[in-house]
Amino acid sequence: MRKFLQQGKLDGLCGLYSVLHCLDYLCGPFDENYHNELFSTLVKKQPEIFPTCVYEGTVKSNVVKWLKIGSRKLGVKIDVVSAYETRYFNNNAEYWREMQKLTNSKDVCAIIGMGEPWNHWTVVTHIKSNRVHFLDSYGIKSRSIKWFGNGANQTQILTNETLLIQRIG
Numbered sequence: 001m002r003k004f005l006q007q008g009k010l011d012g013l014c015g016l017y018s019v020l021h022c023l024d025y026l027c028g029p030f031d032e033n034y035h036n037e038l039f040s041t042l043v044k045k046q047p048e049i050f051p052t053c054v055y056e057g058t059v060k061s062n063v064v065k066w067l068k069i070g071s072r073k074l075g076v077k078i079d080v081v082s083a084y085e086t087r088y089f090n091n092n093a094e095y096w097r098e099m100q101k102l103t104n105s106k107d108v109c110a111i112i113g114m115g116e117p118w119n120h121w122t123v124v125t126h127i128k129s130n131r132v133h134f135l136d137s138y139g140i141k142s143r144s145i146k147w148f149g150n151g152a153n154q155t156q157i158l159t160n161e162t163l164l165i166q167r168i169g
Contacts, residue, residue, distance in 0.1 A: 012057030016042060017137035018111045018121040019066040025109050025125060025135055026167040027074050038070060045069045060161055063111060063121065067165060077168040084159045095159055096145045100127035102164055109135075113161025121161075 020039060024030050030038065043050060046069075049062055064080055071078045083102075089095040103110055103126050110124040123135040133142045148157050 011054050013054060014137050015053070015058040015063045015121040016066060018123050019063060019070055021123045021135035021137070022067065022109055022111055022165055023070045023074065025123065026078065026107060026165065027071075027076050038073060041073050042066045042069055057119065058121075060113070060163065063163060067111075067163070079166045079168055081164045081166075082160075082162070083164050084162045087159070089159055092148050092157060093145065095157065096127060096132065096148075099124060099132075099162075103127060105166075107167040109165055111163040111165065113158035115156030115158045118155055 016039070019042065020035060023038065024035070046062065046065060049058065053062065060082065064082075067078060067080050084095075099110060102108060103124055111121060112124055114120045114122060118138075120138060122138070122140060125133050125135055127133065127145070130145045131142045132145060132148075134140050143155075146154075148155050150156055
């Protein structure tokens with residue numbers, strides 16, 4: 001049977017899609033036409049990073065810029081915090097416990113960077129019953145906290161790539 005490609009198989013736009021998912025979660029839901037309009041605005045406001053980010057992905061500073069551009073377009077205030085730029089966690093469980101406390105409100109979510117083997121940006125909406133719940137362009141809905149780690153068959157979390165986003169007002 002023929003397999004069809006999805007976002008992430010060929011392009012590196014997961015950072016941009018994460019911003020769209022985040023804004024939809026905090027300010028939506030948006031219809032497809034508005035998603036297209038918002039996507040177009042985000043792309044046009046940072047032409048200097050295209051087309052490179054399509055095949056190489058993007059960095060956290062571009063994700064932050066997209067969040068700010070998107071919130072201005074929507075006319076909403078958001079607070080974007082890179083909370084763990086220099087913080088070290090003793091283990092993944094400590095990171096997820098703190099993330100669970102921080103994302104327990106509908107007006108807060110996080111965009112996180114997954115390391116190997118994914119090298120992927122995704123949105124964490126909440127954590128419940130030791131499961132992390134996502135809005136994700138690659139199709140990930142939820143995963144056990146044990147799915148993350150530095151061991152074999154685990155996914156690394158780049159804690160310094162975590163962005164906490166809160167809608168204000």
